[in-house]
Amino acid sequence: MLNSVPPERLIGWFDTHERDLPWRDPSCTGWQILISEIMLQQTPVSRVLEPWREWVERWPVPSAMAAESAGEVLRAWGKLGYPRRALRLHECSKVLARDHDDRVPEDVETMLTLPGIGDYTARAVACFAYGQAVPVVDTNVRRVVARAVHGREQPGNPSRRDLDDAEALLPRSADTGYAPSAPRFSAALMELGALVCTARNPKCDNCPLVDCAWVRLGRPAHTGPPRKTQKFAGTDRQVRGLLLDVLRGTTGAVERARLDMVWTTDTAQRDRALDSLLVDGLVEITTDGRFCLAGEG
Numbered sequence: 376m377l378n379s380v381p382p383e384r385l386i387g388w389f390d391t392h393e394r395d396l397p398w399r400d401p402s403c404t405g406w407q408i409l410i411s412e413i414m415l416q417q418t419p420v421s422r423v424l425e426p427w428r429e430w431v432e433r434w435p436v437p438s439a440m441a442a443e444s445a446g447e448v449l450r451a452w453g454k455l456g457y458p459r460r461a462l463r464l465h466e467c468s469k470v471l472a473r474d475h476d477d478r479v480p481e482d483v484e485t486m487l488t489l490p491g492i493g494d495y496t497a498r499a500v501a502c503f504a505y506g507q508a509v510p511v512v513d514t515n516v517r518r519v520v521a522r523a524v525h526g527r528e529q530p531g532n533p534s535r536r537d538l539d540d541a542e543a544l545l546p547r548s549a550d551t552g553y554a555p556s557a558p559r560f561s562a563a564l565m566e567l568g569a570l571v572c573t574a575r576n577p578k579c580d581n582c583p584l585v586d587c588a589w590v591r592l593g594r595p596a597h598t599g600p601p602r603k604t605q606k607f608a609g610t611d612r613q614v615r616g617l618l619l620d621v622l623r624g625t626t627g628a629v630e631r632a633r634l635d636m637v638w639t640t641d642t643a644q645r646d647r648a649l650d651s652l653l654v655d656g657l658v659e660i661t662t663d664g665r666f667c668l669a670g671e672g
Contacts, residue, residue: 379523379586382546382560388583389563392570396420397428398503399562405479405504406471407431412499413464413491418455420569426455437471437478440464446668449657450623458619459655462669463491481505502561508553510541511561515568519584520544522572526588528597529574614638614648619668622658628665628672 393399398411410430414423430451434440440448445465452461467490471479479500480486486497501507520540521530530537545561546554571578579590589595607613617637621629638645649666652658659672 379588380519380544380564380584381586382544382554382556384583384585385563385567386556386559389559389566393562393566394420394570397424403431403504404436405481405500406437407435408504409467409479409492409496409500410434410464412496412503413460414455416460416496417457422455426451426453434468437468437475440468441472444668445656445670446622447670449619449668453623454616456616458657460491462655462657466490467492479504481507483507483509502558506558508545508557509561510538510545511565512537512541513565513568515565515572516541516561518574519564519568519572522577522589523584523587526592526595528589528595529599531599611644611648611651614645615652618645618649618652619657622666622668626671628661628663628667630665634666 397403398408411423411427414427414430433451434443443465445462448461448465449458452458455461470489471477475485481501481504483494483497483501486492486500487494495511495513498509498511499513501509502511517530517533517537520537521527524540524544541561541564544564545557547557548554567582567584571582579587579594582590614637618634621633621637634649635642635645638648649658653660656669659667659669661667661672
């Protein structure tokens with residue numbers, strides 16, 4: 376059943392269609408690839424390209440970022456969204472500089488001990504930075520496997536089975552060990568989901584997986600609950616972003632009145648958003664009662 380994704384065919388497709396992304400350059404370090412993986416979480420590639428280039432030039436090694444204030448890292452994060460990612464990466468840089476000789480460790484288990492590094496990120500860095508044959512599962516991979524292997528239009532809720540499926544698909548050598556092509560296979564599987572086997576309007580005529588179970592079954596429609604779409608306008612996320620915009624736009628602390636002006640539609644929502652920024656450690660209150668980015672009090 377898992378042979379629905381033949382390694383040679385998929386890697387051959389990838390050899391021709393791989394996007395020229397800067398973090399795929401063989402010269403990239405584990406730290407630079409880690410930055411890309413953190414930035415790419417829930418964020419389109421097009422929005423990450425320029426910030427990533429700026430960050431790896433400004434902070435080529437963890438100790439360079441660790442020397443900055445958390446606020447300066449948040450300021451550089453700009454509008455990438457989910458700014459707690461930047462805060463955790465700053466915390467991670469300090470640990471890497473102090474405990475790991477200023478580099479990202481190669482093994483998944485050690486990476487998982489670092490601040491802000493989850494299972495996906497640890498596996499992605501191990502695979503893409505260090506060429507390790509570990510399964511890497513993101514939304515794109517889950518969707519390709521759901522269709523090609525299980526014949527479903529959309530994957531179910533994330534589970535351990537996703538990792539087991541991805542691991543079973545990795546190409547193996549004659550001695551039952553992983554083949555040297557396993558890391559490239561993982562990258563190709565992810566790329567296929569991003570470019571061809573997309574959530575909406577998949578380009579099945581351009582797919583190299585000619586034995587896709589979903590196509591073979593006539594592309595049956597998803598029968599589970601409808602997928603929820605995240606709105607942004609009017610949410611606490613939008614208000615948090617507006618408050619952070621004020622603080623990112625200044626190098627000093629600001630009076631509460633400056634922040635109050637950004638959202639007058641619902642003052643309770645504004646207060647709630649500001650409180651959440653304080654709880655998350657993204658914003659601080661100075662001794663004289665003003666507000667600033669983390670580490671700039």
